[in-house]
Amino acid sequence: MIQRRPLILSAAALAGLVAVGLPQFAFAQSKLKVAAVYTVPFEQQWVGRIHKALKAAEARGEIEYKATENVANADYERVLREYATAGNQLIVGEAFAVEAAARKVAKDFPKTMFLMGSSGKPQAPNFSVFDNYIQEPAYLTGMIAGGMTKSNKIGMVGGFPIPEVNRLMNAFMAGAKEVNPKVEFSVSFINSWFDPPKAKEAAFAMVDKGADILYAERFGVSDAAKERKVLAIGNVINTQPQYPDTVVVSALWNMEPSIDRAIKLAKDGQFKAEDYGPYSQMQHKGSELSPLGTFEKKVPADLVAKVKAREAEILSGKYSVKIDDRQPKSSK
Template identity: 80%
Template sequence: MSLFSRSRRVALAAGASLLVLSGISPSVLAQDKLKVAAIYTVPFEQQWVSRIHKALQAAEARGEIVYVASENVSNADYERVMREYATQGNQLIVGESFAVEAAARKVAKDFPNVAFLMGSSGKPQAPNFSVFDNYIQEPAYMTGMIAGGLTKSNKIGLVGGFPIPEVNRLMNAFMAGAKEVNPNVEFMVTFINSWFDPPKAKEAAFAMVDRGADILYAERFGVSDAAKERGILAIGNVINTQDQYPETVVASALWNMEPTIDQALKAVKSGQFKAEDYGKFSMMKYGGSEMAPYGTFENKIPAELKAKVADREKAILAETFVVEIDDNQPKPTAR
């Protein structure tokens, strides 16, 4: 599914005509732009995918790439769409292969001259299958500190999609951060077994509030809605939704995909792309993650707590404190 609207295609055609009149061949300029395709199993607005989509759109806006993408691709159709994009001359294909790992790696083998950059729990596959992941456990730890310092009931609820490493490591880091400032905090943990089902996530969150949780970790869409309706706080994940929930979302761990995407584009353009793990580019030292500004909660969080978080951030960036990467499924501790 192309991202180009009809009106945009008309505008591009008009621009090409002007280039011809000025003696510049559009094909010459087009050769400088990489052709990039992306395949997503969920809507563009879903948290995780929205960050990849945003980074690729930024590269397109800079004139570096020609970008097309498909959203809501079923697992059964994923391989077919990958092959179509590979045969259409795209030089880099981006996507998430967690549920279609074997099929995605098979396609990469069949197209050794195409670069593949896929979200994956697995290892790179020579010569052209690179992997990335949302290693944003560092800001997740910091948001956990905030939650641990603000809870009054000492009960925090966490709602996630699936208990896979990409989710587990963030929840575990969040829980560890909360424990640092509040050893008495307890956790409720629920997985909805879906990447995009806001009503189901909302219901799971309601059940936690009914059991005494006064802060919710919103790993999925729908959780912040539950927090807003019940008048409690929420911690965001991957994106900052505070503008939608100004009295609810107190902090968020943000994932910035630009460092990962820009590194891959540079490698493809220079002819140096190879099978690598791009996961490190999601970490804070590379600008791949950060904690969102406090915004509407700037003056609502105790100064002492903010100071502790700021000190922890400095230690993380100085590499004198390392947030453990724990990919094991988090265990609930609330009675």
Template identity: 75%
Template sequence: MKSLSRRATLAAAALAAIASLGTSPVFAADKLKVAGIYTVPFEQQWVSRIHLALKAAEARGEIEYKATENVANPDYERVMREYANGGSQLIFGEVFGVEAAARKVAKDFPKIAFVAGSSGKPAGNNFSVFDNYIQEPSYLSGMIAGGMTKSGKIGLVGGFPIPEVNRLMNAFMDGARAVNPKVTFSITFINSWFDPPKAKEAAFAMVDKGADILYAERFGVSDAAKERKVLAIGNVINTQEQYPDTVVASALWNMQPTVDEAIKQVKAGTFKAADFGPYSMMKHNGSSLAPLGTFEAKVPADLKKKVADKQAEILAGKFTVKVNDAQPKP
């Protein structure tokens, strides 16, 4: 399968990076030693963004990058300490289920920079946070969904009702209502970050109730949409290549600005605990609306103009997409 092949390639690249690491002290001309610790596979939407940005920095010769995927929550602290004791100068990860443990490790290693996906605040002098503030393109993708639905019913399938998911769903729904005030929504959380079969079944149930567009916050939803011949809106990554007749648009997350800023600060010796979340917004090129691609000619011209005009307003600072972290309601 294509996803397994991609995963094997990523794993091989990570192993190659680990094998290339040396043990000499790091000076200004040396590559920064960076580690990534992830509780899910590299190809999972959220983690793939971090991993891809760090792999790009590695390819440019700026860092030496090691990473571990599928780390169980009880093992997260141990793995983080191993990287910290192994010479890592900058550690990335998503720590939502292991907040206390990750912050404890950061406190024990004050000379190491930590940048964690977290709903919490920065801590100490070395624990920075980031978040997926891609509500702007989520709003725009919602406008497309609202203008494309024929039944007036849209289904949303998410992982957990946490702020990082809620704010994107709420922005998507606001965008849909902006062009179609009568649209209605069905919402399901599968209580897992990576369970495509469960997400697929939840999506099937929504189609059975009349939904003709599905918001694919989790893997598996677009598969259901493809099988039932309805449309889907992607999230975080662009999967239109895999679903050319199904995925209309996607709100994309680009972690490169966040990663680049952290690397720059650590190399300059100016790193301090901060909120890197704003680097995920459109004005920093941290997020965008994916090109319509195969749906370029299928989306009505007047709808495309409305979306383009709203995007221009966002970039000009004339329109602000509301950040609503509350659990969305059907």
């Protein structure tokens, strides 16, 4: 009779396994420790999409998730270091205003994985970047706006004129021009990621100049549209439930493809510095056009047909929306 002996690994043997490339074994058997550092509140739309995707992974039992909101730029590096020192394996955040500090921390913690919103390039070996490349649905919302405006004047309020904002506004403008060459734009930036009152005032000024549709890149714009009884186009999240008679449609950002990919690679020991930007595009389900909802019967059928046809061409690869990161300008 053959006796089966239990396999017992000595500490030295286990260390040898790790040395030949099996650190992912420990990750796969336990929850990945993930932390996030945000400079704005969870309710802010851009950060809210990242937070939502991470909370979903937490609910599935894949990660342990901790997050800090409203971190001042001056404190960002300190909070990053605290999370890295505490043993968090993956750290997520937005480094647009703190690029140098975030990249410095990544260099000091080469075994910690970083996935940061950034307009810059990945930094080997552990600093991956992402951005909301949702210019495709933004283009489609522009088509709807261009076909819905009666005054041929559209107001656009953005946060900062940086690539992640510029490319969406430019795509929106191009989409509007496709269906309505006569449309004119008034463009303004509030130089803040979260200042609804300031965005609202900027939008009021545009309505006063004849705009009957507002592009709500920031919170506060849809409030102005509602008060002045004009239409609004949403960005990143679907706010039509809050503004059923105001928000026609939105370009939605889904961060799940990027977050889920980073988690899997981290657990498999395959995480490396790369650009996650493409995973925000429609082909990866990282972005989409929201349902028309309450405006389903208010948007002309021929316009809906044009948008659906263009959407199908984007998804099939027959049509490519130009990525234009230049600062958009008001019409002359």
